[in-house]
Amino acid sequence: xxIETEQRTASGLKLKQKCRSDMPxxxxxxxxxxTNYAQDLLPYVSREWKHYITEGLFxxxxxxxxxxxxxxxxxxxRSEDGSPAAVNLDxxxxxxxxxxxxxxxILTHGVxxxxxxxxxxxxxxSELAKATNDWALDNWLGDPRVRCxxxxxxxxxxxxxxxxxxxxxxxxxxxxxxxxxxxxxxxWCDPKYDPIWKAAERHNLVVGFHVNSDAGNVLPxxxxxxxxxxxxxxxxxxxxxxxxxxxxxxSGVFERFPQLKVAMIENGFGWFPSLMWxxxxxxxxxxxxxxxxxxxxxxxxxxxxxxTTQPMEEPESPQQLLQLxxxxxxxxxxxxxxxxxxxxxxxxxxxxPGAISADxxxxxxxxxxxxxxxxxxxxxxxxxSGAALDE
Amino acid sequence: xxIETEQRTASGLKLKQKCRSDMPxxxxxxxxxxTNYAQDLLPYVSREWKHYITEGLFxxxxxxxxxxxxxxxxxxxRSEDGSPAAVNLDxxxxxxxxxxxxxxxILTHGVxxxxxxxxxxxxxxSELAKATNDWALDNWLGDPRVRCxxxxxxxxxxxxxxxxxxxxxxxxxxxxxxxxxxxxxxxWCDPKYDPIWKAAERHNLVVGFHVNSDAGNVLPxxxxxxxxxxxxxxxxxxxxxxxxxxxxxxSGVFERFPQLKVAMIENGFGWFPSLMWxxxxxxxxxxxxxxxxxxxxxxxxxxxxxxTTQPMEEPESPQQLLQLxxxxxxxxxxxxxxxxxxxxxxxxxxxxPGAISADxxxxxxxxxxxxxxxxxxxxxxxxxSGAALDE
Numbered sequence: 001x002x003i004e005t006e007q008r009t010a011s012g013l014k015l016k017q018k019c020r021s022d023m024p025x026x027x028x029x030x031x032x033x034x035t036n037y038a039q040d041l042l043p044y045v046s047r048e049w050k051h052y053i054t055e056g057l058f059x060x061x062x063x064x065x066x067x068x069x070x071x072x073x074x075x076x077x078r079s080e081d082g083s084p085a086a087v088n089l090d091x092x093x094x095x096x097x098x099x100x101x102x103x104x105x106i107l108t109h110g111v112x113x114x115x116x117x118x119x120x121x122x123x124x125x126s127e128l129a130k131a132t133n134d135w136a137l138d139n140w141l142g143d144p145r146v147r148c149x150x151x152x153x154x155x156x157x158x159x160x161x162x163x164x165x166x167x168x169x170x171x172x173x174x175x176x177x178x179x180x181x182x183x184x185x186x187x188w189c190d191p192k193y194d195p196i197w198k199a200a201e202r203h204n205l206v207v208g209f210h211v212n213s214d215a216g217n218v219l220p221x222x223x224x225x226x227x228x229x230x231x232x233x234x235x236x237x238x239x240x241x242x243x244x245x246x247x248x249x250x251s252g253v254f255e256r257f258p259q260l261k262v263a264m265i266e267n268g269f270g271w272f273p274s275l276m277w278x279x280x281x282x283x284x285x286x287x288x289x290x291x292x293x294x295x296x297x298x299x300x301x302x303x304x305x306x307x308t309t310q311p312m313e314e315p316e317s318p319q320q321l322l323q324l325x326x327x328x329x330x331x332x333x334x335x336x337x338x339x340x341x342x343x344x345x346x347x348x349x350x351x352x353p354g355a356i357s358a359d360x361x362x363x364x365x366x367x368x369x370x371x372x373x374x375x376x377x378x379x380x381x382x383x384x385s386g387a388a389l390d391e
Numbered sequence: 392x393x394i395e396t397e398q399r400t401a402s403g404l405k406l407k408q409k410c411r412s413d414m415p416x417x418x419x420x421x422x423x424x425x426t427n428y429a430q431d432l433l434p435y436v437s438r439e440w441k442h443y444i445t446e447g448l449f450x451x452x453x454x455x456x457x458x459x460x461x462x463x464x465x466x467x468x469r470s471e472d473g474s475p476a477a478v479n480l481d482x483x484x485x486x487x488x489x490x491x492x493x494x495x496x497i498l499t500h501g502v503x504x505x506x507x508x509x510x511x512x513x514x515x516x517s518e519l520a521k522a523t524n525d526w527a528l529d530n531w532l533g534d535p536r537v538r539c540x541x542x543x544x545x546x547x548x549x550x551x552x553x554x555x556x557x558x559x560x561x562x563x564x565x566x567x568x569x570x571x572x573x574x575x576x577x578x579w580c581d582p583k584y585d586p587i588w589k590a591a592e593r594h595n596l597v598v599g600f601h602v603n604s605d606a607g608n609v610l611p612x613x614x615x616x617x618x619x620x621x622x623x624x625x626x627x628x629x630x631x632x633x634x635x636x637x638x639x640x641x642s643g644v645f646e647r648f649p650q651l652k653v654a655m656i657e658n659g660f661g662w663f664p665s666l667m668w669x670x671x672x673x674x675x676x677x678x679x680x681x682x683x684x685x686x687x688x689x690x691x692x693x694x695x696x697x698x699t700t701q702p703m704e705e706p707e708s709p710q711q712l713l714q715l716x717x718x719x720x721x722x723x724x725x726x727x728x729x730x731x732x733x734x735x736x737x738x739x740x741x742x743x744p745g746a747i748s749a750d751x752x753x754x755x756x757x758x759x760x761x762x763x764x765x766x767x768x769x770x771x772x773x774x775x776s777g778a779a780l781d782e
Contacts, residue, residue: 189619222637223634225610229641231677271633274629279626316720
């Protein structure tokens with residue numbers, strides 16, 4: 001099997017032999033964006049809060065501390081009138097699901113929606129989260145290929161848990177999505193958030209931690225403060241992921257919530273093997289400090305944590321990528337993702353090395369996500385739905 | 392060649408065939424400690440500052456936020472009277488240099504000495520750094536196998552540069568040692584520190600960044616705040632290293648100081664390959680943001696940065712360690728270190744995998760450090776000096 005099948009011709013990219021002709025693809029990081037945050041949410045905001053938008057002129061919090069080229073979007077996926085990408089389901093279906101023959105797409109919202117965790121105003125943040133979820137239920141679940149994440153204002157854990165109880169009744173909601181960096185400098189491992197993990201576990205929702213570069217009520221993204229470029233801030237995503245994962249594992253979150261499932265989304269994974277080696281080694285030497293841990297750290301990771309692939313690790317040689325996956329200690333960790341519609345999109349057809357085994361490719365492209373998110377075998381035919389680019 | 396030559400017998404560890412019988416060893420992380428910080432330094436503190444100790448009762452800053460088992464020391468290297476390890480040159484020679492037949496030991500001071508960077512009182516910190524260096528020159532350089540690091544109060548860069556000018560005249564001083572986490576939340580990549588890099592470059596001193604778990608005027612060691620255990624704080628050392636290295640490379644420090652050499656000491660290295668892949672990838676995509684970089688990030692790293700080995704990465708299989716070293720992209724990155732006298736000491740005889748090539752082992756055990764620090768071929772006979780444990 002070779003899934004590197006894109007071929008360039010004089011007319012540009014042809015996608016005749018897409019991986020979907022070989023294998024199903026579950027895309028675990030597809031962004032669904034607002035056209036206008038405040039206006040899109042206004043109909044879903046409770047009467048007693050509407051004046052925040054209508055009179056308070058709330059427009060969302062513009063917290064990007066860096067200029068992103070093209071606003072962070074792919075050049076080729078805007079609407080025909082130039083408006084933003086991924087702002088409605090039809091657009092996502094046409095530009096992405098159909099084009100690549102995606103079996104399932106897991107929607108992860110955008111940076112604005114996730115930033116609700118970084119608002120100082122707890123109650124307003126909880127209201128915005130609730131409105132975002134109602135907006136998503138109304139607008140984003142009208143296709144059998146689509147599953148959606150819900151957002152919560154995690155700085156207000158009891159309200160967040162109630163919101164999970166409320167929204168999780170909808171079968172299209174399969175994940176609670178949170179920014180990787182914890183709010184207000186209170187690490188995700190802090191018992192403060194236990195009501196959220198308890199609710200997610202109760203409803204069998206995955207907790208997804210997605211990179212989020214924004215400021216607000218949150219510590220800087222590195223231990224050396226704010227990087228001076230978006231390039232550096234991008235590379236530094238892996239730092240918050242390591243910071244939080246150490247705490248989540250070592251503080252015993254998975255002992256307290258043995259059914260909890262955590263997806264690390266767009267956080268990289270090249271750093272993971274050596275971090276686990278180090279945690280396991282220190283656990284052997286210093287476990288007296290953490291008597292609540294009954295197993296070594298890597299065993300908790302293997303049972304509870306998965307990683308999405310984008311932005312794919314890109315070593316010098318494809319063989320090193322396979323070695324790296326081997327170093328992770330399990331072939332069940334990785335779940336494929338594209339990050340559509342963002343600029344650093346990973347193509348389903350070009351992201352895995354040609355030398356990968358069919359078994360491992362199948363697990364990464366769909367099998368691991370299917371098992372982790374509990375997705376049923378698709379009844380929709382993903383092959384015939386993707387004719388857009390066929391010639 | 393097989394350097395895993397320790398053999399257990401009924402009488403315990405025998406060290407008959409130590410690696411020194413095969414290859415020279417340069418140990419790049421040997422700690423020289425105070426017996427009593429304030430009292431040891433008192434003779435070296437200028438007259439106008441002595442009252443800080445004699446009347447202000449300054450005793451050093453007790454900033455360890457965690458309990459370390461045995462204070463962080465090996466059980467077996469205390470003095471016979473129970474006093475702390477590594478507090479004088481004779482002890483270090485007997486317990487370490489002789490025992491392992493070390494060709495060169497690079498002294499890196501202890502956590503107390505490095506913490507001078509985290510004092511709010513800039514001038515007092517500069518005075519303590521100066522006293523520490525004079526104390527080291529008087530007490531720690533009386534053996535041809537020993538080289539020493541100097542300390543500076545980096546939060547006061549002009550004074551630090553002057554101190555480098557003053558101390559670097561001594562040929563035994565080959566490194567300026569700093570804590571990996573930058574002082575006061577001002578990243579090491581900030582131009583504020585340029586006078587220090589300029590002085591180190593001028594005197595051909597390596598700048599060594601050594602882990603330092605202490606608090607004081609410094610940001611927390613993770614982006615999620617302070618870990619709740621020493622185990623986690625230990626594993627999190629790698630986080631500050633990544634945070635600072637991204638900035639040092641991307642801000643163009645090595646363009647401004649093309650002869651500057653940086654040793655990452657006790658910061659791990661398993662995280663390094665994937666960080667370089669990511670930085671190189673982002674540099675290809677976003678280099679317009681950093682026009683001062685003329686080469687890709689990994690090229691700066693290869694020319695300017697080295698890593699000490701302890702605490703050695705310990706994957707499931709020795710083969711994975713060799714793969715990891717291959718992923719680093721150069722066999723010149725790693726420099727052996729033991730961390731004597733600390734609890735997580737790496738033995739020269741047992742730290743490298745048996746399957747390593749003789750050429751790579753030689754580079755890691757001595758060749759890379761010899762070249763990086765510019766150490767001359769030893770005239771002292773390291774073989775006959777190490778009879779302590781021979782039977």
